[in-house]
Amino acid sequence: MASAYERRKDPEAVRRALLACAALIAGREGLAAVTVAGVSAAAGVTKGALFHHFANKQALVDAMVDGLMQELDVALDTLIAADPVPRGSFTRAYVHAELTMDDDTTRIWSALISSLTAETQLAAQWHAWLTLRLCRHADTDAGELLEIVRLAADGAWFTSLSAGASTRALDLLAIRGRLIAMTF
Template sequence: MSKAHHRKKHPEAVRQQLLEVAAKLSLEKGPASVTLDAVSQAAGVSKGGLLHHFPNKLSLLDGLFDDLTEKFDRALAERMRDDPEPKGRFTRAYAAIWFLPEGLSDGEQWKVLTVALISEPHLRERWRQWVDRHLAENVGTDSTLDAMLVRYAVDGLWLADLLGAPVMDAAPRAAMLERLMALSRT
């Protein structure tokens, strides 16, 4: 009998490793480099093992989307819970997580997903649904034009960071965040 039959299996750890490898490959070599063969080889997982978790490239991207939005939802909930002011609470949490370098621990994976969102209509629809759900949940507190303006500014900064231009130093970035946080309260 081979050792494979006696190894302890950790399917969630393997799944997470596959997601991380796919994100790393995409960042280093571009989204086209993310093939099932390349991911399984780089992860040291058999293709059958990869297919057990992700039967195709789109399911791999869906898995990355699910993983990241679950983490984002937890971070949003935590920041919103710690914010005593209801008006603009969702918008401030959204800004803090996206805007601050330490706010989004999976920033590199989000870059990968952002590129995938641009090229994959299915993922764009999933993101639109995510945004719509959160806006509907916070319709009474985050529906002002100012709150919308803050979220669009944050999205613009995220895109600038993704593209690497223009580069913004820490001081103006902090000042911009302070102004946007104030705007979220109006």
């Protein structure tokens, strides 16, 4: 194994590792557990290396959230592109993505969502993302019924977090089907 001095430097790989470790810690222990020391140790780098990529913990968390939202954007855009019916396509993609998350993704998003009330910066990031997506899809996804479907999906997902993993998959699949049917 190469020592730190012999390793080929790959700053982008270090940045990705730091973000992945931050998300892993947030998913396991909550957003408050994401610390500079914890993330740098989990990524196997010094705190100085972390600070080379992120000015502070908030910058790390902001970048982690931005990355998660970009992943969500890609998933949504893929689902929208595959949907043959334009009307309600964003809402169907949103419902599908939200109610079919794997357990690791659910834990990470759960940690973020549970922090929205305490973390104003995080709440602002989420609100800005959602507002942008709703404006982008205003022609296909405006209207009370589609808004109610999205809000119901949020509520079903949030409720499932307390129901436990054993019941979540079956319940959410049925709810997802009913909500998607409402969008046509």
